[in-house]
Amino acid sequence: xxxxxxxxxxxxxxxxxxxxxxxxxxxxxxxxxxxxxxxxxxxxxxxxxxxxxxxxxxxxxxxxxxxxxxxxxxxxxxxxxxxxxxxxxxxxxxxxxxxxxxxxxxxxxxxxxxxxxxxxxxxxxxxxxxxxxxxxxxxxxxxxxxxxxxxxxxxxxxxxxxxxxxxxxxxxxxxxxxxxxxxxxxxxxxxxxxxxxxxxxxxxxxxxxxxxxxxxxxxxxxxxxxxxxxxxxxxxxxxxxxxxxxxxxxxxxxxxxxxxxxxxxxxxxxxxxxxxxxx
Amino acid sequence: xxxxxxxxxxxxxxxxxxxxxxxxxxxxxxxxxxxxxxxxxxxxxxxxxxxxxxxxxxxxxxxxxxxxxxxxxxxxxxxxxxxxxxxxxxxxxxxxxxxxxxxxxxxxxxxxxxxxxxxxxxxxxxxxxxxxxxxxxxxxxxxxxxxxxxxxxxxxxxxxxxxxxxxxxxxxxxxxxxxxxxxxxxxxxxxxxxxxxxxxxxxxxxxxxxxxxxxxxxxxxxxxxxxxxxxxxxxxxxxxxxxxxxxxxxxxxxxxxxxxxxxxxxxxxxxxxxxxxxx
Numbered sequence: 264x265x266x267x268x269x270x271x272x273x274x275x276x277x278x279x280x281x282x283x284x285x286x287x288x289x290x291x292x293x294x295x296x297x298x299x300x301x302x303x304x305x306x307x308x309x310x311x312x313x314x315x316x317x318x319x320x321x322x323x324x325x326x327x328x329x330x331x332x333x334x335x336x337x338x339x340x341x342x343x344x345x346x347x348x349x350x351x352x353x354x355x356x357x358x359x360x361x362x363x364x365x366x367x368x369x370x371x372x373x374x375x376x377x378x379x380x381x382x383x384x385x386x387x388x389x390x391x392x393x394x395x396x397x398x399x400x401x402x403x404x405x406x407x408x409x410x411x412x413x414x415x416x417x418x419x420x421x422x423x424x425x426x427x428x429x430x431x432x433x434x435x436x437x438x439x440x441x442x443x444x445x446x447x448x449x450x451x452x453x454x455x456x457x458x459x460x461x462x463x464x465x466x467x468x469x470x471x472x473x474x475x476x477x478x479x480x481x482x483x484x485x486x487x488x489x490x491x492x493x494x495x496x497x498x499x500x501x502x503x504x505x506x507x508x509x510x511x512x513x514x515x516x517x518x519x520x521x522x523x524x525x526x527x528x529x530x531x532x533x534x535x536x537x538x539x540x541x542x
Numbered sequence: 543x544x545x546x547x548x549x550x551x552x553x554x555x556x557x558x559x560x561x562x563x564x565x566x567x568x569x570x571x572x573x574x575x576x577x578x579x580x581x582x583x584x585x586x587x588x589x590x591x592x593x594x595x596x597x598x599x600x601x602x603x604x605x606x607x608x609x610x611x612x613x614x615x616x617x618x619x620x621x622x623x624x625x626x627x628x629x630x631x632x633x634x635x636x637x638x639x640x641x642x643x644x645x646x647x648x649x650x651x652x653x654x655x656x657x658x659x660x661x662x663x664x665x666x667x668x669x670x671x672x673x674x675x676x677x678x679x680x681x682x683x684x685x686x687x688x689x690x691x692x693x694x695x696x697x698x699x700x701x702x703x704x705x706x707x708x709x710x711x712x713x714x715x716x717x718x719x720x721x722x723x724x725x726x727x728x729x730x731x732x733x734x735x736x737x738x739x740x741x742x743x744x745x746x747x748x749x750x751x752x753x754x755x756x757x758x759x760x761x762x763x764x765x766x767x768x769x770x771x772x773x774x775x776x777x778x779x780x781x782x783x784x785x786x787x788x789x790x791x792x793x794x795x796x797x798x799x800x801x802x803x804x805x806x807x808x809x810x811x812x813x814x815x816x817x818x819x820x821x
């Protein structure tokens with residue numbers, strides 16, 4: 264197996280991938296992005312590198328003998344004026360700022376392009392770790408009823424549509440009404456907001472109603488930024504009175520899968536993978 | 543002037559319109575929607591009527607001699623299972639529930655159709671009171687700079703696009719990035735959320751950046767539900783660190799205009815009307 268350079272931002276996904284490589288015996292080098300990567304990654308062979316130190320990053324990956332890279336984890340959009348770029352970072356900065364103006368996705372595509380130019384293969388998290396993607400059909404014991412099915416279709420439609428606008432990846436629909444759409448606040452904050460809406464608009468624990476859908480942006484660099492759910496998502500969905508979660512099969516990453524299934528079954532939340540291209 | 547039946551939900555707009563009719567000497571009858579209309583409307587000739595009492599509402603308007611109606615003010619989507627409709631309301635209820643599944647706008651169009659069937663002319667708030675709409679160009683002393691102009695164009699584009707999806711009417715863009723999109727939470731809650739985002743993503747009071755745009759849904763019944771701004775909007779925009787507000791000329795209602803202009807000038811917030819069809 265070719266050696267993987269894991270370029271790690273925050274959250275649980277980079278840790279999960281590093282553990283997977285360890286188990287699978289895949290050689291690994293971890294670039295811990297300064298200010299983002301968690302301390303769980305410190306024990307792995309690797310280096311801590313600032314997000315604008317592109318030259319240092321590429322040099323470290325090459326010296327370590329990496330042939331492929333995987334960019335994962337949360338990195339909030341940088342304050343470009345506060346960055347301390349190295350020479351290579353400086354060379355890319357004007358293009359990065361211009362790309363950032365067009366949205367998150369343009370910025371990610373630019374970064375992927377820089378690594379490809381250097382000869383690295385770019386692997387998506389779901390390619391490194393193939394049981395990470397949501398399978399088609401219900402993931403746990405719960406499945407959507409008729410009303411939830413209609414909400415699921417509309418929520419996926421809205422999530423895809425706002426993705427086309429490069430706005431975000433997630434939407435909540437309850438009884439045909441779009442309750443919330445995600446932009447920069449993140450899914451957890453969006454779900455917390457749904458829980459605060461007038462009770463007549465939404466479901467409640469015990470009588471859940473409505474669906475959270477997450478879909479990748481159609482123009483998205485799916486090797487880098489696939490939507491993700493985890494334990495916190497399932498809990499927040501239940502707290503918001505929603506009936507379930509929908510995503511595109513293979514294109515929604517499920518972190519900590521066993522625990523997620525157990526929690527979803529316990530809380531009565533469905534998680535459904537819809538085949539890409541299906542409504 | 544033909545007598546106006548003002549069907550009033552919550553908020554400042556119905557009060558402003560009632561005062562306008564009083565000043566202009568236009569005969570008026572106010573239907574105060576139970577649970578929504580404010581107490582300021584109680585002194586006007588009128589009646590308090592539940593939102594599902596369509597028969598009673600039509601009868602009252604006809605008995606009062608109204609030839610036109612104007613539907614204004616906030617009415618949160620009803621919990622249909624908790625409504626107590628009269629016979630006429632009951633006849634419309636199945637269609638109303640079906641329309642509600644398709645989004646807010648379908649429901650409003652249905653209600654407008656019911657009043658038109660009864661022979662009422664339906665006037666938009668901006669038709670009853672023609673200085674209510676945002677004029678083209680800057681409203682106060684402030685105008686957008688170059689960066690804000692680019693954000694303004696993108697924010698209007700996103701607001702229109704989410705309107706086409708019948709999701710909502712407002713969006714916030716800062717340095718090309720969509721910070722927030724409005725669904726059911728309302729503009730004020732959306733702006734409060736922007737103020738909570740990481741500082742690197744947004745402006746701040748003193749160094750404002752970013753634009754709130756509000757646009758009617760393209761399929762929208764503009765006689766009923768035009769987007770609105772008021773004093774609270776201007777204050778929330780300043781608190782969120784945004785530079786200004788954009789809307790379509792004639793299709794964004796400005797409540798309490800003199801006070802709004804004074805406040806915007808004081809806080810350094812621009813308010814710009816863009817000609818419909820312009821970017």
